[in-house]
Amino acid sequence: MEETISLRDLFQLLRKRLWLIALIGIIATTISAVISFFVLTPVYQTSTQILVNQAKSEQQLYNAGAMQTNVQLINTYNDIIKSPAILDTVIEQLKLNSSAKSLSGQIQVTSAENSQVALITVQDTNAKRATEIANTTASVFQQKVPKIMNMDIDNVSILSKAELAASMSPVKPQPTLNMTIALVVGLIAGVGLSFLLEYLDNTIKTEQDIENILDIPVIGVITNIKDVPKTTSAQHPNMKARVPKRGETFGS
Numbered sequence: 001m002e003e004t005i006s007l008r009d010l011f012q013l014l015r016k017r018l019w020l021i022a023l024i025g026i027i028a029t030t031i032s033a034v035i036s037f038f039v040l041t042p043v044y045q046t047s048t049q050i051l052v053n054q055a056k057s058e059q060q061l062y063n064a065g066a067m068q069t070n071v072q073l074i075n076t077y078n079d080i081i082k083s084p085a086i087l088d089t090v091i092e093q094l095k096l097n098s099s100a101k102s103l104s105g106q107i108q109v110t111s112a113e114n115s116q117v118a119l120i121t122v123q124d125t126n127a128k129r130a131t132e133i134a135n136t137t138a139s140v141f142q143q144k145v146p147k148i149m150n151m152d153i154d155n156v157s158i159l160s161k162a163e164l165a166a167s168m169s170p171v172k173p174q175p176t177l178n179m180t181i182a183l184v185v186g187l188i189a190g191v192g193l194s195f196l197l198e199y200l201d202n203t204i205k206t207e208q209d210i211e212n213i214l215d216i217p218v219i220g221v222i223t224n225i226k227d228v229p230k231t232t233s234a235q236h237p238n239m240k241a242r243v244p245k246r247g248e249t250f251g252s
Contacts, residue, residue, distance in 0.1 A: 013198055014191065021190030028186025029179050036178045042170035044127035046162035048120045048134040050141065052077050053156070074116060078109040080148060081120060081141050089140045094132055106130075107137065117159065127168045134162035 014021070052074065080086060084100040087107075091098060108121045120138055124130035142156040204210060207218040 013194060017190075017194035017197070020194055020197075021187060024190035024193065025183050025186035028182040028189070032178045032182030033175060036173045036175035040173040041125050043123050043125055043172040044130050044168055045121060045123045045171045046127070046131045046134045046164075047122070048138045048162045049159040050118050050120065050138050051157040051159055052116055052118065052145070074111050074118060076149075077118060077141075077145065078111065080145060081109045081118070081137060082107055085148060086137060086140050086144060089144070090133065090136045093136055093140070094129075096129075096133075103133070106133070122162070123171065128164055131162045131164045 082104045087100040087103045090096070091100065091103060096103065106123050108123075109118055110121070111118045120134050122130045122134040122137070124133065138158050138161075142158065145156060204213065207221055210216065210218055
């Protein structure tokens with residue numbers, strides 16, 4: 001027998017298991033909130049912008065070829081910024097308890113297309129340390145890049161330094177986003193579990209189940225019989241039965 005399920009049956013199933021779906025959603029959201037607020041360490045982010053050019057000669061005010069060369073070299077500069085040649089000096093100056101490889105994972109260098117401006121973004125669990133790393137990295141790069149590239153690059157400018165704001169908020173974790181995702185995942189898991197429990201439940205509960213499963217008509221239904229109340233006595237419960245004395249009879 002081919003078994004089908006209607007949209008109405010789906011809504012009835014969800015309504016029957018609504019408490020389970022809501023419970024799983026609340027539990028998932030609560031766990032996410034506890035982890036976000038009390039377990040995960042806040043991470044702060046700061047950024048520094050630098051501009052990298054080749055030196056301009058007095059006779060050459062603008063050269064499209066030189067500009068294109070600078071744009072092509074920006075990817076190389078990005079790699080140099082995250083190299084041990086730069087980061088080892090940053091670690092030494094700031095006296096960081098870290099390796100160049102570990103520090104490189106905290107730094108992200110990006111640049112827009114056809115732009116000579118590089119953005120040095122640093123993430124750290126300490127906002128002040130993140131600011132110092134970003135500014136020191138840009139400063140060390142400005143000093144060492146001519147020697148590393150063996151080129152006359154004396155026009156490295158720091159457009160904007162990272163600043164430590166008094167009200168700096170962490171970029172990670174994001175409790176609201178995490179709780180929202182956890183709630184959605186919890187609700188989906190609750191719906192899935194409800195369908196699974198319904199699929200595994202092979203008990204017969206109604207006459208409709210008999211018709212659907214056995215494919216036979218229902219002739220009659222025996223309803224649930226409530227408990228019959230106990231027979232009450234006409235005698236007051238506090239009264240005790242008295243045995244008649246000799247010669248005494250109970251009158252009407």
